[in-house]
Amino acid sequence: MIKINHLALAAATAILLLIVASIYVPWWTLVIGNPQLGIASFSPLNLNFQLLGITMTTPLIWALNTSTLLTLLLGSLVLLFYGVKPDKPYSPKLLSFGYKIPLYAVTLFIVEIVGLVAVAKMALGVDFPLMGSAAISFPSSIAPAGATGSIYVAAAFEWPFYLAIAVVVLCVAARFYHKKTVPATINH
Amino acid sequence: MLDIREENIMQVIAIILVLMSLGTTIVPVGAAVYICRDDLSTLFVPPEVQQIIEGDISFFFADNSTDMDLSSFIMPTYVSSTVDEQTKTFTVTVNFTNPLNYDLTLNAINADALNQEGDELATIQLSAPVTILSGNTQLVTVSGQWNQTAEDYFNNQTDPDFTNITLSNIVIDVNGIIISNDQSITLEGELR
Numbered sequence: 001m002i003k004i005n006h007l008a009l010a011a012a013t014a015i016l017l018l019i020v021a022s023i024y025v026p027w028w029t030l031v032i033g034n035p036q037l038g039i040a041s042f043s044p045l046n047l048n049f050q051l052l053g054i055t056m057t058t059p060l061i062w063a064l065n066t067s068t069l070l071t072l073l074l075g076s077l078v079l080l081f082y083g084v085k086p087d088k089p090y091s092p093k094l095l096s097f098g099y100k101i102p103l104y105a106v107t108l109f110i111v112e113i114v115g116l117v118a119v120a121k122m123a124l125g126v127d128f129p130l131m132g133s134a135a136i137s138f139p140s141s142i143a144p145a146g147a148t149g150s151i152y153v154a155a156a157f158e159w160p161f162y163l164a165i166a167v168v169v170l171c172v173a174a175r176f177y178h179k180k181t182v183p184a185t186i187n188h
Numbered sequence: 189m190l191d192i193r194e195e196n197i198m199q200v201i202a203i204i205l206v207l208m209s210l211g212t213t214i215v216p217v218g219a220a221v222y223i224c225r226d227d228l229s230t231l232f233v234p235p236e237v238q239q240i241i242e243g244d245i246s247f248f249f250a251d252n253s254t255d256m257d258l259s260s261f262i263m264p265t266y267v268s269s270t271v272d273e274q275t276k277t278f279t280v281t282v283n284f285t286n287p288l289n290y291d292l293t294l295n296a297i298n299a300d301a302l303n304q305e306g307d308e309l310a311t312i313q314l315s316a317p318v319t320i321l322s323g324n325t326q327l328v329t330v331s332g333q334w335n336q337t338a339e340d341y342f343n344n345q346t347d348p349d350f351t352n353i354t355l356s357n358i359v360i361d362v363n364g365i366i367i368s369n370d371q372s373i374t375l376e377g378e379l380r
Contacts, residue, residue: 033363035291037364037365052288052289056236058233059224059230059231060231062216063217063219064217067213067216070212090197093198149368151366
């Protein structure tokens with residue numbers, strides 16, 4: 001009987017879907033203004049900031065996004081290869097490599113977003129919401145004389161973020177399913 | 189037990205995975221460094237931010253003007269006004285110019301008109317949000333309603349004018365940027 005790790009195949013396919021989705025839809029957005037004056041779109045694969053219609057991207061961020069995209073693609077291909085040959089002696093190595101990549105991507109993303117919001121609060125005194133909307137007061141130093149100002153912001157996690165979490169769950173499940181699929185003698 | 193051939197395959201796979209992991213990071217970062225080799229600061233700072241740091245924000249303006257004058261937006265010009273004594277309402281029409289390269293929406297303008305004693309005479313508000321297209325000028329009409337205190341105030345004056353009126357609780361909302369002026373503004377010039 002041919003052994004196949006179906007969960008690994010599903011995880012590999014889901015990673016490919018996640019890659020395609022993340023190119024077009026960010027994982028988290030912060031909309032500034034109503035109607036919007038600026039928008040910050042974050043995902044490990046695509047990070048950009050738009051202010052008054054001008055998109056601002058740094059080449060280094062672009063490079064890191066591309067790196068994440070390629071790493072996820074590599075993880076997906078490795079899992080795909082492992083999924084159809086889970087009982088080969090080298091398969092645990094492939095699984096061990098592949099299943100962790102989405103986990104790293106999601107963990108890093110959460111750390112970055114939470115860190116960014118915390119840094120904004122500590123350095124600028126600006127309390128951006130992670131989810132939901134808020135009116136953020138201008139620091140008194142930049143408010144017009146005799147006036148107080150605030151700006152409407154709205155933040156939301158978009159559906160690819162939840163897809164990414166589902167992908168991580170699938171990858172971890174594939175790791176545990178490996179023990180059922182393959183005899184313990186070649187489990188590493 | 190794994191034979192030597194299988195162990196070799198595993199080692200090769202391990203090496204390939206490490207090399208590919210390194211490659212997926214080194215190649216894009218290396219490409220970015222190569223593209224920005226003439227000025228490595230552009231690797232970290234977007235060109236637009238570089239321009240802002242150098243004091244050039246002309247790309248935000250509709251005509252790429254170097255004369256970055258936001259005062260035409262902040263200080264609208266008076267166009268006309270109407271008064272309806274029966275309903276105790278009035279309208280004031282002003283010109284707003286949007287010098288930016290981006291459409292702006294005036295969501296709200298609210299203010300209270302007070303006399304010298306601080307009594308509320310009228311309330312002023314924007315009837316509906318107005319979008320001012322990039323680089324265009326738009327007529328904006330604010331409406332208001334005066335109360336009995338206002339009528340008594342002006343009836344008791346021999347030569348009523350509006351120079352003693354102050355605007356208080358001024359709130360302006362442009363694209364969700366809300367500016368509230370805590371200080372009152374005394375109207376200059378007659379609006380009869």
